[in-house]
Amino acid sequence: MGPLLLSMARETVLWPLAASLPLLVLALLSRKHLPVQIPGALAICAGFLTGYALIYGAFSFPPGEAQGWIPYFLALNIAIFSYDDLVGFPPKTRIILQAILSILGALLIFSPLFRTGFPFWLFIASSVLWFGLWVMLDAENSFALFFVAMGNAMVSATTGSTMLGQFGGVLAAVLGMHVLFNIPRSRIPLGHAGAAVSLAILASLMLIGRAYAETALIPNLLLLAAFPIDFAARRIVGKNEKRAPYIGAAFALIPVAIASIMAVKSYLAQQY
Amino acid sequence: MKKTILTLAAALAFQGGFAVADTYNVQHSSPAGTFKIDPLHSVAQFWIGHMGVSEFPGRFDAISGSFTVDASNKADTVSVEIPIDSLDTNYDKRNKDLLGPDFFNAKQFPKMTFASTSVKMKNDSEGTLTGNLTLHGVTKPVTFSLRHVGAGPDPWGGYRSGYVAKTTIKRSDFGMNYMLNGISDTVEVQLNIEGKRQ
Numbered sequence: 001m002g003p004l005l006l007s008m009a010r011e012t013v014l015w016p017l018a019a020s021l022p023l024l025v026l027a028l029l030s031r032k033h034l035p036v037q038i039p040g041a042l043a044i045c046a047g048f049l050t051g052y053a054l055i056y057g058a059f060s061f062p063p064g065e066a067q068g069w070i071p072y073f074l075a076l077n078i079a080i081f082s083y084d085d086l087v088g089f090p091p092k093t094r095i096i097l098q099a100i101l102s103i104l105g106a107l108l109i110f111s112p113l114f115r116t117g118f119p120f121w122l123f124i125a126s127s128v129l130w131f132g133l134w135v136m137l138d139a140e141n142s143f144a145l146f147f148v149a150m151g152n153a154m155v156s157a158t159t160g161s162t163m164l165g166q167f168g169g170v171l172a173a174v175l176g177m178h179v180l181f182n183i184p185r186s187r188i189p190l191g192h193a194g195a196a197v198s199l200a201i202l203a204s205l206m207l208i209g210r211a212y213a214e215t216a217l218i219p220n221l222l223l224l225a226a227f228p229i230d231f232a233a234r235r236i237v238g239k240n241e242k243r244a245p246y247i248g249a250a251f252a253l254i255p256v257a258i259a260s261i262m263a264v265k266s267y268l269a270q271q272y
Numbered sequence: 273m274k275k276t277i278l279t280l281a282a283a284l285a286f287q288g289g290f291a292v293a294d295t296y297n298v299q300h301s302s303p304a305g306t307f308k309i310d311p312l313h314s315v316a317q318f319w320i321g322h323m324g325v326s327e328f329p330g331r332f333d334a335i336s337g338s339f340t341v342d343a344s345n346k347a348d349t350v351s352v353e354i355p356i357d358s359l360d361t362n363y364d365k366r367n368k369d370l371l372g373p374d375f376f377n378a379k380q381f382p383k384m385t386f387a388s389t390s391v392k393m394k395n396d397s398e399g400t401l402t403g404n405l406t407l408h409g410v411t412k413p414v415t416f417s418l419r420h421v422g423a424g425p426d427p428w429g430g431y432r433s434g435y436v437a438k439t440t441i442k443r444s445d446f447g448m449n450y451m452l453n454g455i456s457d458t459v460e461v462q463l464n465i466e467g468k469r470q
Contacts, residue, residue, distance in 0.1 A: 004323060004454040057449035064409045064447055065377055112380045163374040163450050212379045213372035270365045 011054040012169040020047030020174045024181050027188050037085045037191025040181075044174050045074055045197050051170030055163060066208050067167075069108040070201065077101060077200050081193040094192065095135070102131035105200060109207045118211070129224070130203045136231050138195045143182075143245050144230035144252035145190075145198055146175040151223045151256035152205055158267035160213030164205055171201050185242075216266060219259035226252035299424025303433045304343040307467025309352065310432070311335050314465045316354055320443075321456030330370070334358035337386075339467055341433070348391035350401060352463065354384050374450045375443075381409050389413070396420065401437055410446045414439055416463070431469040438462045 023043035027036050049071055053059065056067060063069050080097060083089075089097070106127040110118055137145065149172040157165020175198060181188050190198065206223070209215035230252035234244040316332040337352035356378040361367055371378040384407040393399035397420045405414040416437035423433035442457045443449075 007453050055450070057452070058447065060447075065373060065380060067373060116379065116382065160368070161372045161374050162369060163372075208373060212377060213374075214368070267365075 008166065011051055012166050013173045015054060016047040016051040016170045016173050017177055019050035020044065020177050024177065024188060028181070035085045035191065036188050037194055038082045040178065040188040041078055041082060041085075041191060041193035041197050044178060044194060044201075045078055047174030047177070048167075048170050048197075048201055049074070051173075052167065055166050055170070066109045066112060066212060067164075067204070070204050073105060073108060073200055073204070074197050077196040078193055081191075081196040084192040089192075094138075098134050098138070098196075099131050101196070101200075102134060103127045105130060105203060106207065109204060110211060113211060122211075126207055130199070133203070133224070133227055134195065134199050136227055137190075137199055139190065139192055140195065140234075140245075142190070142227075142230060143179055143249035144226055145202070146172065146179050147249060147253050147256045148223050148226050149175050149198075149202055151219075151226070151259050152202060152209075154260040155219040155223065155263040156205065156209045156213070156215050158263040159219065160209050160215035164209050164213060164215070167201075167205050171198070171205070186245075216263055219263045222255040222259035222262070225255045229255060298422040300422060301424040301431075302343070303341045303420055303423040305431070305433070305469040306340045307338060307433055307469050309335060309337045309339070310466045310468050313434075314463075314467075316352075317462045317464070319460040321458065323454055327460075328361070330359060330361040332356070332358045333360055335463075335465070338470075339435075339465070348388070350386065350388040350391065350403065352386040352465070356382055356384060375448050376408060381407070384408075386414070391418070393418075393420075405441070405446075408446045408448055412441075412445055414441060416461075426468075432466055433469070434464070434466040436462065436464050 020043045023039050023046055027039035027043065030039060052070065058068060059071060060068060061072070080101070084094060106123050110123045110126070114120070149168060153165050153168030153172050156168050178188065206220060210217070210220060230248035233251040234248035237244045237247050311334055314335045316335055317329060318331070319327045319329050322328045332354045334355050335352060337350070339348070339350040341348050356376045357371060359367055359370055359376070361370065370376055384405065386403050386405050388401055388403035390402045391399060399418045401416040401418040402413065404411050416439040419436045421434040421436060424431070426432050439461050441459050441461060443459055444452065444457050
């Protein structure tokens with residue numbers, strides 16, 4: 001492995017996991033005093049931001065680019081939904097907050113493009129999609145999220161942007177670690193905060209990829225399709241069934257695998 | 273036979289006479305005037321270090337703008353605009369990577385511009401060009417070494433003048449920080465500009 005590849009592996013996997021792991025251990029140790037979801041969500045955030053800082057290297061405010069907003073948006077999400085995990089918002093309040101943050105997230109990503117003729121309806125559609133996925137994934141221990149993050153890393157790196165692919169790789173690494181702590185039984189549920197930050201990262205990366213790097217459309221749609229497939233499979237098996245997350249993830253893996261194969265094939269077709 | 277040899281010798285002498293003649297001459301007429309940049313004879317090129325083993329070139333094929341040269345060199349101005357998506361590095365996948373959010377982010381920052389603030393000529397042909405370069409949404413002062421190549425009439429009744437400007441920038445100064453460990457921070461930039469007098 002060459003020095004560049006080693007350096008990328010350190011930025012994408014090693015250092016993010018080194019930042020995430022202590023917080024996951026802390027989550028287990030402090031569960032008698034604090035809702036375990038909160039340090040769990042902090043672990044995802046800390047891991048991702050470590051990789052983000054090493055790869056992107058900028059934390060300016062106000063950010064000059066869409067991806068520059070991700071840390072601030074994550075901070076907002078984790079602050080609101082950690083409080084939710086702590087005190088428990090009424091469902092209506094939570095739904096309203098999720099709707100507002102979905103719109104805000106899409107707005108931060110697309111606003112630099114509005115003056116270049118970016119279609120407004122795509123902003124609306126993206127906000128609605130973000131909100132829909134959030135409601136579907138909220139507080140679920142979805143292993144599918146991990147698979148989709150891996151698929152997103154592959155699709156972004158091969159069809160649009162190496163940097164976004166690396167960001168996707170960081171998310172997949174920290175979610176993978178989170179998943180490991182939940183096998184064979186759920187010890188650190190995602191909770192509202194974990195779902196909020198995981199989806200905020202994933203949605204941001206997918207939208208930035210499509211809007212700024214023109215990542216391939218069909219593989220991206222297949223990745224999105226993994227969520228309703230996972231959701232439907234879990235509902236069919238029975239939400240409270242222990243094997244439901246595994247069965248849901250197994251079905252979700254199918255579109256993710258197809259998307260990844262399509263992306264890699266299109267990448268290889270472009271090589272000399 | 274004798275006739276054939278003579279004919280061949282004459283042909284060789286005739287051909288050889290043409291092959292060695294260099295009829296290209298730099299024109300040294302006055303560079304004064306206001307010139308519109310001719311995009312077909314102008315280009316912005318760059319060289320960037322790749323993995324510590326080579327210096328790889330790229331270029332921007334579309335370039336527009338104007339320059340004005342005062343007879344006394346006291347009010348010279350240069351204004352250049354380059355659409356980022358005119359980038360070409362001889363490989364589509366690499367072009368796409370460079371135009372995306374990893375580097376130029378062409379969707380958000382579709383053009384780079386340069387507006388001069390001062391032109392100082394040491395002599396008739398050499399000097400420095402200082403101005404503000406806006407790239408990737410960041411504006412920074414940049415100084416080019418400037419060489420006036422030539423000026424004079426063209427065969428179509430126009431009047432042309434051309435320059436070569438060179439500088440070195442750091443891409444991180446313009447917020448392009450990605451993969452500094454594999455692709456150099458330092459970028460050599462060269463503008464070859466030919467203008468047609470208005």
